[in-house]
Amino acid sequence: MITIELKGQLIWCVDKKKTIPIETFEGNLKDLIILLRLPESEIGMILVNQKKEPLSYCVKDNDHIIIVPVVGGG
Amino acid sequence: MTYGIMGKILEVDLTSKAIGYRTSDITVFKKYLGGSGVAAKILMDEFDLGVDPLSPENPLIFMNGLLTGLPVPTGAKSSFVAKSPLTGIWNESTVGGHWGAQVKKCGLDGMIMTGKSETPVYIWINDDCVEIRDASALMGLDVFETSDKVKAMTDAKAVVACIGPAGENLSKIAGIMIGGNETRAAGRGGLGAVMGSKNIKAIVAKGTKSANVYSRESLRDLLKDFLPILNANAKSLHDFGTAGGVQGVEANGDLPIKNWTLGDWAEGAEKTCGQNMDYLGITVSHHACYACSIRCGKDARVDIGPYKGAIGHGPEYETCAAFGANILNDNIEYLVAANDICNRMGLDVICAGNATAMAMECFERGVIDKVDTEGIDLTWGNGPSILDFLLKLAKKEGIGAIFGDGVKDAGDKLGGLAKEFAIHVKGLSVAFHDPRAFTSMAVGYATSNRGGCHLENLSYFCESGAFPPGIFGFNKPLSKHSDENKAELSVIMQNLMNVYNALGLCKFLIRGKTNPETIATWINAVTGWDMTGEDLMVTGERLHNIKRLYNNSMGISRKDDHLPPRLQYHDRRTGAAAGILPNMTKLLTEYYNIRGWDNEGIPTPERLDFLDLTTI
Ligand code: SF4
Numbered sequence: 001m002i003t004i005e006l007k008g009q010l011i012w013c014v015d016k017k018k019t020i021p022i023e024t025f026e027g028n029l030k031d032l033i034i035l036l037r038l039p040e041s042e043i044g045m046i047l048v049n050q051k052k053e054p055l056s057y058c059v060k061d062n063d064h065i066i067i068v069p070v071v072g073g074g
Numbered sequence: 075m076t077y078g079i080m081g082k083i084l085e086v087d088l089t090s091k092a093i094g095y096r097t098s099d100i101t102v103f104k105k106y107l108g109g110s111g112v113a114a115k116i117l118m119d120e121f122d123l124g125v126d127p128l129s130p131e132n133p134l135i136f137m138n139g140l141l142t143g144l145p146v147p148t149g150a151k152s153s154f155v156a157k158s159p160l161t162g163i164w165n166e167s168t169v170g171g172h173w174g175a176q177v178k179k180c181g182l183d184g185m186i187m188t189g190k191s192e193t194p195v196y197i198w199i200n201d202d203c204v205e206i207r208d209a210s211a212l213m214g215l216d217v218f219e220t221s222d223k224v225k226a227m228t229d230a231k232a233v234v235a236c237i238g239p240a241g242e243n244l245s246k247i248a249g250i251m252i253g254g255n256e257t258r259a260a261g262r263g264g265l266g267a268v269m270g271s272k273n274i275k276a277i278v279a280k281g282t283k284s285a286n287v288y289s290r291e292s293l294r295d296l297l298k299d300f301l302p303i304l305n306a307n308a309k310s311l312h313d314f315g316t317a318g319g320v321q322g323v324e325a326n327g328d329l330p331i332k333n334w335t336l337g338d339w340a341e342g343a344e345k346t347c348g349q350n351m352d353y354l355g356i357t358v359s360h361h362a363c364y365a366c367s368i369r370c371g372k373d374a375r376v377d378i379g380p381y382k383g384a385i386g387h388g389p390e391y392e393t394c395a396a397f398g399a400n401i402l403n404d405n406i407e408y409l410v411a412a413n414d415i416c417n418r419m420g421l422d423v424i425c426a427g428n429a430t431a432m433a434m435e436c437f438e439r440g441v442i443d444k445v446d447t448e449g450i451d452l453t454w455g456n457g458p459s460i461l462d463f464l465l466k467l468a469k470k471e472g473i474g475a476i477f478g479d480g481v482k483d484a485g486d487k488l489g490g491l492a493k494e495f496a497i498h499v500k501g502l503s504v505a506f507h508d509p510r511a512f513t514s515m516a517v518g519y520a521t522s523n524r525g526g527c528h529l530e531n532l533s534y535f536c537e538s539g540a541f542p543p544g545i546f547g548f549n550k551p552l553s554k555h556s557d558e559n560k561a562e563l564s565v566i567m568q569n570l571m572n573v574y575n576a577l578g579l580c581k582f583l584i585r586g587k588t589n590p591e592t593i594a595t596w597i598n599a600v601t602g603w604d605m606t607g608e609d610l611m612v613t614g615e616r617l618h619n620i621k622r623l624y625n626n627s628m629g630i631s632r633k634d635d636h637l638p639p640r641l642q643y644h645d646r647r648t649g650a651a652a653g654i655l656p657n658m659t660k661l662l663t664e665y666y667n668i669r670g671w672d673n674e675g676i677p678t679p680e681r682l683d684f685l686d687l688t689t690i
Binding site: 007008009010011012016039041042043044045068069070071072073074 | 306307309310311314316318319320321322323324325326328343344347349353390391392395506507512529534535537538539540581582585650
């Protein structure tokens with residue numbers, strides 16, 4: 001089981017869900033954001049168990065993943 | 075043949091009503107690019123900088139960027155430039171919409187307006203024919219009414235730049251507003267008051283010309299691959315406008331909350347963002363500036379307040395922060411109505427929003443009371459009171475007489491603790507990106523030539539990942555909790571943003587991961603020049619320095635390059651940027667070293683020689 005926590009405007013991509021548990025997942029963070037249909041250009045940082053990780057990071061069981069958007073605004 | 079520019083600048087003397095032209099000097103455009111760059115050169119060379127900003131002697135210059143009005147992505151921006159009545163120093167205020175493009179169609183690169191008309195006038199630029207006409211029938215009208223009426227008096231397809239009641243009342247936070255209810259604003263620095271001081275209610279343009287482009291074919295080829303990348307990366311801007319960024323800003327600890335005192339406001343951000351306006355059906359349509367495929371403009375329906383039922387340019391990010399988080403208002407209907415009032419009255423939303431937050435804090439702390447406000451209950455988040463307060467602000471009546479010239483002036487009038495609540499740099503209210511979240515912004519705000527301006531370095535885009543600085547070759551580590559490499563990032567981004575302003579490009583072009591080399595290829599296709607990305611960055615540095623020289627001549631030095639105490643010394647307890655404070659001593663010292671300025675913040679002769687600015 002992995003848990004994904006979405007920050008900021010990213011919640012609107014998944015029916016305003018802030019936390020998404022996934023029973024089983026195989027792949028890296030890039031695969032995960034494709035699965036969740038999150039726009040890559042809007043993602044500023046991904047923290048796995050509080051540590052910043054690149055998109056190539058292979059997701060492991062029990063990972064707590066926080067996805068933080070870029071800063072927009074004008 | 076001249077390429078890119080039109081070759082002519084209009085000169086209007088409001089005192090004598092004389093109308094004339096000067097030839098655009100191509101060597102000046104090559105060295106300063108256009109827009110605020112060329113305007114800076116003209117101001118420094120030809121005008122007395124020591125004048126009172128609201129006197130007839132203070133020229134108001136409008137200048138198109140080199141690429142404004144051309145088929146270049148986001149080539150919509152142009153600059154109004156004058157000494158600011160709000161800050162007493164350099165001011166440039168950029169604006170998009172269709173204004174600059176239409177002025178270019180009239181065969182003009184810009185306008186220099188001097189003197190003062192005895193009676194209210196509007197300037198009608200009808201292709202080659204320019205008239206100064208009586209504007210008495212327009213006085214007292216708001217921006218939307220003025221735009222509609224003056225178009226009826228001239229041409230329905232004309233584009234209008236005008237002031238609202240705030241500019242007429244010489245409010246130092248009044249902007250010059252473009253495009254009627256599809257409002258775009260040259261908002262910052264009080265240039266609406268400069269226009270008002272000259273008795274110019276509106277400038278109206280309608281033309282038929284187009285600029286020569288050296289190679290339209292090359293330009294088309296260059297843009298073929300670029301535009302899909304820009305559009306894909308800016309999709310959220312297209313869908314929800316800049317207001318779509320409210321939650322992301324909050325999630326990064328970058329959102330000012332309760333007059334810059336709190337660190338998180340996630341639930342409020344969810345209610346006051348562009349996505350929610352879209353979800354609730356408040357956003358009714360999109361619109362774009364000239365030559366822009368991003369189309370970040372949103373039209374919003376006003377559901378409450380004196381203009382209920384109207385539709386106008388919807389709240390952008392800065393407005394959402396101003397009339398949402400920073401005053402603890404999570405009622406989106408009042409936020410939209412406050413935005414609409416600012417647009418109609420011709421108020422800069424950043425200054426008006428900071429003034430509202432300051433007034434609410436003064437009210438909470440007993441610095442002002444209901445006698446001062448004439449019954450307006452300025453408790454945090456009180457929707458109806460926000461609208462009443464803004465209308466007073468524009469008229470400079472009652473409580474508006476205290477806050478209608480911005481937060482610094484209000485702090486000076488009220489004295490004591492009130493000064494603590496005035497969040498400004500050099501008199502200009504700080505824009506709504508918190509320098510305690512991304513500390514490159516701290517040194518950026520402190521050294522921005524017009525004061526508390528976020529758009530002069532925009533480095534929060536870099537630090538948050540929206541515009542990775544590796545794109546322009548900056549690969550040094552950046553950490554939220556360290557000031558390391560932040561001064562250097564700020565210098566580079568200030569140079570780049572100076573280039574954007576001078577070319578007339580929108581800052582959101584950087585969502586296309588646009589580097590200086592790419593932009594140089596567009597310039598070369600338009601003009602036939604052989605510029606490189608490196609040339610452009612040196613030009614950006616030249617532009618930042620010429621404006622600094624202007625400010626140095628006004629007495630600006632290191633003593634002025636600081637943040638308001640709240641942003642420099644008060645850390646926040648919660649949120650994604652809790653505990654972070656910028657080390658301003660380190661940041662400024664590094665910044666001056668990189669810039670080649672001395673310890674007091676004055677450019678050294680060697681640096682000026684390198685930048686070919688020794689004759690300024
Ligand atoms: S991105 Fe928005 S502000 Fe910029 S040019 Fe396009 S429509 Fe105008």
